[in-house]
Amino acid sequence: MLETPSRGTGAHLVAKERGVDTPRIIDIRSSRQASTEDPVRKDILDGLQSSPPKIPTYILYDAQGLQLFDAITRLECYYLTASELSILTQYGKDLASSLPDNSTVVELGCGSLNKTRLLLYALESQRKKTNYYALDLSSSELKKAICGLDRGLKYMSVVGLHGTYDDGRKWLARARSKASGPLVVLWLGSSIGNLSRDDAASFLSQFVSESLVPGDMFVIGIDRRNDPDVVWKAYNDDLGITRKFILNGLAHANRHLDQVFQLKDWEYEGVYHKEEGYHEAFYAAQRDVDMRGIVGNESGYFPGGTRILVEQSWKYSPQEVAILADRCGLLPLQRWTDAAGTYDLHLLHVPPFDFFISSCDVTRVPSLDSWQELWKSWDLVSEYMMADEMLQEKPIPVRNECAFYRGHVPTFFDIKITEAVPELRPLEPVYFHDIFARGIDPDLDDPSQVHWHSSTPQTWPAPDKVMKYKDSVRERIKLLYSNATMTRHGWRAIWMGFEHEAMHLETLMYMLVQSGTTIPPPVPAALCFGIGGLPSRFPDTTTIELHDIELGMIDSEDQDDVVESASAHEFGWDNEKPAGIFSISGKLEVSRKLITNADYLAYLRETGSQCIPQSWSGSVVRPTVKTVFGAIAFGMTDETGPAQWPVVASYNDLKKYAKWKGQGWRLPSEVELRVIYDYAAYGHSSNGKYDITQSNVAFKFWHPTPLAPEIEIAGPGSMGVWEWTATELARVEGFVPGRLYPEYTADFFDGKHNVVLGGSWATHPRLSGRRSFRNWYQRAYEFAFVGGRLVRDVL
Ligand code: AVI
Numbered sequence: 001m002l003e004t005p006s007r008g009t010g011a012h013l014v015a016k017e018r019g020v021d022t023p024r025i026i027d028i029r030s031s032r033q034a035s036t037e038d039p040v041r042k043d044i045l046d047g048l049q050s051s052p053p054k055i056p057t058y059i060l061y062d063a064q065g066l067q068l069f070d071a072i073t074r075l076e077c078y079y080l081t082a083s084e085l086s087i088l089t090q091y092g093k094d095l096a097s098s099l100p101d102n103s104t105v106v107e108l109g110c111g112s113l114n115k116t117r118l119l120l121y122a123l124e125s126q127r128k129k130t131n132y133y134a135l136d137l138s139s140s141e142l143k144k145a146i147c148g149l150d151r152g153l154k155y156m157s158v159v160g161l162h163g164t165y166d167d168g169r170k171w172l173a174r175a176r177s178k179a180s181g182p183l184v185v186l187w188l189g190s191s192i193g194n195l196s197r198d199d200a201a202s203f204l205s206q207f208v209s210e211s212l213v214p215g216d217m218f219v220i221g222i223d224r225r226n227d228p229d230v231v232w233k234a235y236n237d238d239l240g241i242t243r244k245f246i247l248n249g250l251a252h253a254n255r256h257l258d259q260v261f262q263l264k265d266w267e268y269e270g271v272y273h274k275e276e277g278y279h280e281a282f283y284a285a286q287r288d289v290d291m292r293g294i295v296g297n298e299s300g301y302f303p304g305g306t307r308i309l310v311e312q313s314w315k316y317s318p319q320e321v322a323i324l325a326d327r328c329g330l331l332p333l334q335r336w337t338d339a340a341g342t343y344d345l346h347l348l349h350v351p352p353f354d355f356f357i358s359s360c361d362v363t364r365v366p367s368l369d370s371w372q373e374l375w376k377s378w379d380l381v382s383e384y385m386m387a388d389e390m391l392q393e394k395p396i397p398v399r400n401e402c403a404f405y406r407g408h409v410p411t412f413f414d415i416k417i418t419e420a421v422p423e424l425r426p427l428e429p430v431y432f433h434d435i436f437a438r439g440i441d442p443d444l445d446d447p448s449q450v451h452w453h454s455s456t457p458q459t460w461p462a463p464d465k466v467m468k469y470k471d472s473v474r475e476r477i478k479l480l481y482s483n484a485t486m487t488r489h490g491w492r493a494i495w496m497g498f499e500h501e502a503m504h505l506e507t508l509m510y511m512l513v514q515s516g517t518t519i520p521p522p523v524p525a526a527l528c529f530g531i532g533g534l535p536s537r538f539p540d541t542t543t544i545e546l547h548d549i550e551l552g553m554i555d556s557e558d559q560d561d562v563v564e565s566a567s568a569h570e571f572g573w574d575n576e577k578p579a580g581i582f583s584i585s586g587k588l589e590v591s592r593k594l595i596t597n598a599d600y601l602a603y604l605r606e607t608g609s610q611c612i613p614q615s616w617s618g619s620v621v622r623p624t625v626k627t628v629f630g631a632i633a634f635g636m637t638d639e640t641g642p643a644q645w646p647v648v649a650s651y652n653d654l655k656k657y658a659k660w661k662g663q664g665w666r667l668p669s670e671v672e673l674r675v676i677y678d679y680a681a682y683g684h685s686s687n688g689k690y691d692i693t694q695s696n697v698a699f700k701f702w703h704p705t706p707l708a709p710e711i712e713i714a715g716p717g718s719m720g721v722w723e724w725t726a727t728e729l730a731r732v733e734g735f736v737p738g739r740l741y742p743e744y745t746a747d748f749f750d751g752k753h754n755v756v757l758g759g760s761w762a763t764h765p766r767l768s769g770r771r772s773f774r775n776w777y778q779r780a781y782e783f784a785f786v787g788g789r790l791v792r793d794v795l
Contacts, residue, residue, distance in 0.1 A: 012533050023146035025139050025160035027169040041256040047308075048291070049299045054309040055283070057194055058164070059249040061137060068245035070112070075241060079235045080190050083343035084221045088118040089452035091336040095219065096122035098334060098347055100524065102129045102181030108165055109191055110134035111552035113145040116188065124155050131179070135161040135168040137680045164239045165203070173210035179621070182524075183216040190223040190343070193278075193314040197324065200314070202212065203326040214352040215522060221244060221345050225315040228274040230342075235279050236270045243268040244420035246281050249310055260294045267308060278314040282307035291345040318710055321346055322693040326358040331470075331700050333524060349524055353377040355698040355765050362689050362770040363553070365491045366498045368481055374501055374764070375474060377699065381508050382406050383520045385628065388463050395515035396783050400439045401457070402511065403460035403794035407531040409504050410466075410473035411436035411759060412670035413497035416740055417476070421486070427472050429465075445780065479564065488569050493740060495571045504653075504763035510783050513626050514614065515650035520629045522701055534638070536709040538592055543794055544679050546586045551674060552579035552687055553772040557739050575745040576772040578734035582671050587794035591674050593707045594646035594719050595657060597634060601643075603657050614782040627703045646719045646787035654724055654788040664792035670727035670774075670792060677771075680715030688710060688771045696720035697759045700731040704731070704761060704785070713788065717768045721787040722775060728777040729753040745776075752778050760785035 010710065024139045040059070047054040056647045061069070073081035088095070096119060099105070110116060113123045113134065123130045138143045142160040149158060161168055176183060183209060187612055192200050204218070223231075235242055246268045250261045269284040272419035285306040302308070318335065321344070325332050330348040337344050353376035360370075382405060391403040400408075408424070411432045418424045426433055435457050460466075480486065480494060511520040553572045594633025597616075604620050606611065618624045624631035625642040635641025649657075651667070658665045668676065692698075695717035704720035729748055737746045762785060767773050777784050 001165055003161070008356060015549050022156065022675050023143050023160055025142055025146075025162050026527050027139070028135075028161050028163040028167045030163070030167050030170070031093055031555060038256055044257060045295060046255050048295045051299070052309065053299070053306070054526050055249065055253060055303070055696065057311045057387065058137070059252050060245060060311065061512045062248070062252040063138070065245060065248050065252065066138065068142060068241060068248055071241050072237075072245055075239070076238050078339075079230070079234060079243075079342055080223050080376055082224075083338040083683060084188060084190075084345065085115050085118075086338045087221075087336050087343065087345045088115050092122040093117040093126075093489050094334075094336065095119055095132075095345065095347065098524065099123065099128065099130075099217070101217075103184050104131045104133065104179040104181060105184045105186055106133045106135065106161075107134055107186040107188070109187070109189065110142070110145060110167060111345075112141075116186065117149060119186075120149065120153070120156060120158075124153050125148075127155055129181075130156045132156055133161050133766060134158065135163060136167070137162075137164060150448050159717075169203075169207060169210065172207070172220050176211040176213075177656040182244075183212060184219060185212075185217070186219045186761070188219075188221040190313070192220055192223055193316070194222055194311060195314070196278075196312060197314060197320070201324055201327040204324070204330065208329045208350060212350045214350050215524065215680050216350045217333075217350040217524070218347065220348065221343070222316045222321060223313070223343055224341070225277045225317050226342050228272055231274075231315065232270065232272045235272070237279065241282075241777075246310060248284070250283060252539055257294060262289070265289045266308075273776075276315070277320075278312050280309060281311040281313075282309055284308075291515065295662065306731055309341055310628050316344075318344065318708070319694050323358050326356065326693060329354050330420045333701070346592065349763065350698060351699065352380055352522060353699070357698050357769070358691075358693050360765040360769055361567075362766045363572065363697050365495045365566040365569075365571070368478065370476060371474075371498065374498065374505075378409065378504055380521060381505055381512070381748075382409075383467075385512055385521055386508060387517075387519055387793075388516055389461065390515065391460065393515060393517065395511040399511065400456070400506075403463075403466075404436065405504060405511075406458075406463070406467070407432060407436035407461065408439060410470040412500055413477070413493075414474055416493040416496055417480070417490070420740060421480075421483075422490045427469065427476065429461075430470070431654070432461075432469060451634050458524045463550075476682060485563055487561050487563050489557075491564070491566055491742070492557075492560060492571055493570065494566075496705045498741060499764070501572075505764070506760065506762040510630070510785055512628055514783060518628055523702060535706070536592070536711075538709075538712045540592055541589050542679075542713050544590050544591060544676060546584045546672065548581055548583045548585075548674055549671065549674055549678065551582050551671070551772070552577055552581050553770075558735075561741065571772070572772055573744060574736060574741075576770075576781060577736070578732075579772075580734075580738065584671050588668070588672060588675075588791050589794050590679075590713060590791045591789045592713050594714060594721065594723065594789045595654065596644050596706075597623075597647045598643040600647040600649065600657060601634070603660055607660060610652075613647065613649040613653060625703075629703070632703075640706055645704040648704070648721055648782075650782045651724045651786075651788070653782070655726075658788075658790055662792060665790040667724055667726045667788050670725040670757065673723060673725050673757050674771075676713070676791075677715050680711075680713050688768050690771055692717055692759070692769045694718070694763060695759065695768065696761050697763045698765045701710065701761055705789075717761075717763060719787070720761035721785045722756040722760050722763070723758045723759060724786055724788040725755045727755045729755050729774075748776060750779075754779050756784075780784070 043056045047056055072078050074747055105115060140164040144156055146160055154200055154698040194204055239296055250263060250266055254261050265286055266283045267286055272279045285302045285303045285304050289302040322332055325348050331351045332346055333349050334347040335344050353373045355373055380550050386402050394399055394401050414427050418426050555570055555572045612623055615626055616623045624633050632642050634643040658667055697717035707714055708720050731749050738744055756775045758778060
C-alpha cells in the first residue's frame with residue numbers, strides 16, 4: 001500500500017483497504033498549476049513558435065475531447081479499442097495470473113476503466129491482493145470511473161490519482177519505496193504510440209531508473225504496424241468523428257489563447273508514414289493566417305497550406321517492442337495478441353541484470369558497465385541460486401563440484417591477466433592458481449581420458465575466502481580500465497576473462513537445471529512460459545538456396561604488444577579464425593522450428609523407447625521438463641507450454657531421431673546452418689553481428705520457448721537452445737592456437753566433438769550475437785542446452 005502526503009496539508013492519505021464505495025482521489029498535480037502564468041498557453045505558444053510548428057497533444061483532451069475520443073473508440077474502423085478489449089476478455093485471466101500477489105498496479109490514463117475492469121475482476125477472482133491506483137487528467141471522470149466498479153471487491157483497494165503522466169511518474173518515484181510488493185505499471189490503449197520512439201524510450205527509462213526495481217513490471221497495450229490502409233482509415237473515419245476530435249483541440253486552445261484560432265481557417269489532415277510506421281494529425285491552414293499579434297512576429301504568420309502537428313500515433317512490430325524494451329532496461333516476458341493479429345498486450349519486466357542485447361558490442365573489449373551486469377548475473381547464479389549448501393554437490397557427475405566454479409572464474413582471470421600484463425603479480429592466495437585453474441571435462445566414452453585439469457583439494461576453500469578473492473579480482477579489473485599503458489595483449493586477457501565468465505554462467509545454469517536443490521531466480525518467468533498467440537502463417541519448412549559464404553573473423557595476435565585503447569581492436573577465439581569464403585551450393589529444405597519436446601516424445605512412444613533425455617524427468621508416460629523453476633509438465637495442449645519448446649538432447653540421440661524420421665532428414669552441417677541463420681530475416685548484418693533482439697538469449701525467459709509465430713524460420717537462439725551441427729570440431733587449415741589460452745579449442749580435436757551454433761536462453765549476447773562464434777560439445781553430451789533441427793537436400 002502506498003501512502004501519499006496530500007497537497008498542502010502534509011497529512012497522509014491511506015487508500016481504503018476494501019471496496020470502492022467512496023472513491024479516494026489524490027491530487028498529485030505539480031505546483032506549476034499555482035503559477036500566475038497559464039502553463040497551457042505557454043506550451044501552445046512555445047509549440048507554435050517552434051519549427052515546424054506544433055501544438056501539444058494533450059490539447060485534444062478537454063471534457064468535450066474526452067467524449068469525442070470515447071466516440072472514436074466505438075467506431076468500427078478504430079479497431080484498436082476493440083482489439084485490446086478482445087485480448088483482455090480472452091486473456092485477462094492469464095494476465096492476472098502472471099501478476100504477483102500483493103502487487104501495486106498503477107494505471108497511466110485509466111479512462112472509463114471499461115477495459116481495465118476485466119483485469120481487476122480477474123485479479124479479484126484469483127484472490128490476489130492488489131492495490132490499484134488509477135491515474136487520469138480529469139478528477140470528475142476518475143470519480144465516475146471508480147464509482148462504476150463493483151462494490152464488493154474484497155482483495156483490492158482502489159485509489160484515483162489526479163494528474164498528468166509526468167505527475168504520476170514523479171509521484172511514483174516518491175511513493176515507490178512505501179509499496180511492499182512488486183509494482184506493475186499498466187498503460188493501455190496504445191497511448192505509448194502518442195510519443196515518438198525516442199520519447200517513449202526515455203519516458204519508460206525514467207520510470208525504470210526512478211521507481212522500478214528488479215521484478216517490477218509494465219503491461220502495455222500497443223497497436224501493430226497493420227495494413228497502411230486500415231491504419232489510415234482508423235484515423236480518418238467516414239463519419240468525421242476523428243476530424244471533430246482533432247478540431248476540438250483548437251477550440252480548447254482558443255480558451256487559453258484569446259480565441260486566436262478562427263476555426264474556419266483550419267482543417268484536419270491525417271498522414272500515415274508507412275515506412276516509419278506512424279500516423280500524424282495536423283491542422284492545415286486553409287488560407288494565409290496571421291496570428292502575429294499573439295504568437296510573435298517571427299513565427300506567427302502561417303501561409304495557406306501550413307501544417308501544425310498535434311498528434312503522432314506510432315505503431316510497433318513485435319521486434320520494435322523488443323528493441324524499445326531493451327533500450328529501457330526492460331525484458332518482454334509475455335505477449336497476448338488479438339485473433340486478427342492486429343494488436344498486442346505486452347508484459348515486460350525489470351530483470352535482475354541486463355545484458356543490453358541490442359546495443360551489445362560483440363567483438364570489442366566489454367565496457368565496465370557490461371562487467372557490472374555480468375557480475376550481477378554471476379552473483380545471482382553462483383551465490384543465490386547455487387547456495388552454500390550445494391557446494392559439495394555434483395549435479396553433473398562427470399564434472400567438478402559446484403564449489404569449483406565459484407573459484408575458477410576469478411582465478412582464470414587472474415592467471416590470464418598476470419600472464420598478459422607482466423608487471424602484475426598473482427593476487428593472494430596464490431595457491432588458488434593451482435586448485436582453480438581448469439575444470440574436468442572427461443571423455444564420456446572413457447572417463448579416465450581427461451585433458452589436463454587442476455588438482456582437486458581435499459576440501460574446497462571456505463566460501464567467504466573465495467568471495468573475498470573474487471572481490472579483489474573485480475577491483476583489479478576496474479583499475480585496469482584506467483591503465484594508460486595497456487597492450488592489446490592485456491585487453492585480450494580482459495576480453496577473454498569476460499567471455500570465459502559468461503560461458504561459465506551458462507555451464508552453471510545447465511548444472512543447476514540438473515540439480516534438485518537449485519533456488520529459482522527471483523524473476524516472474526516461472527509464471528508464463530513463452531509467447532502466446534496465433535499459430536504461424538509460415539510453412540513448416542522453407543527451401544533455401546545454398547551459396548558461398550564468408551566465415552570467421554580477422555584478429556591476428558601478431559601485434560598484441562602494441563599499446564592501445566580498450567576499444568581499438570576486435571577480438572575472437574582461436575577457432576573463429578581464419579576468415580575465409582566457404583563454397584557450397586544446392587538447395588536445402590529447412591525445418592522452421594527445432595525438434596520439439598512433443599516431437600521427441602512421439603518418437604520415443606512410437607519406437608517403444610523408455611530412454612528419456614537428461615533434460616526431462618518423469619517417464620515416457622508422464623514426462624516433465626527440468627527447469628530452474630523445477631520440473632514442469634509438458635502441457636501437450638498448450639501452445640506455449642514445454643511440449644512446444646525445443647528438446648535438449650545429445651547429438652547422438654538427435655541423429656537417431658533424424659534417422660527414424662527417414663525421408664532424407666538429417667542435421668545440418670556447420671556451413672548449412674550459417675546459411676540458414678543468414679537467411680533468417682534478422683540473421684546477419686555486415687559487421688559480423690546477428691540481430692538477436694527477438695531471440696530467446698541473455699536470460700530473457702530462463703528457459704527455452706516455442707518459436708514466436710511471426711518468425712519465418714528459427715535463427716540463432718530463437719527458441720532458447722543452441723543447435724547441433726553434423727560438423728566435427730576439427731583443425732582447419734590456418735588454425736593457430738591462441739597465445740593466451742592455447743588449449744581452448746586444440747584440446748578438443750579428438751574426433752568426439754561437434755560444432756554447435758546459435759545460443760541458448762543462458763548465453764550472453766556477445767556470444768550468440770557474434771556471427772563467427774562457435775561452440776562445441778561431445779556428441780554424447782546431454783546436459784548442455786543444445787537442440788537440433790532437421791534439413792534435407794532438395795534434389
Ligand atoms: C489515445 N491515443 C492512443 C489515440 C491514438 O490512436 O493515437 C488517440 C486518437 N487520435 C485519433 N484517434 C484516436
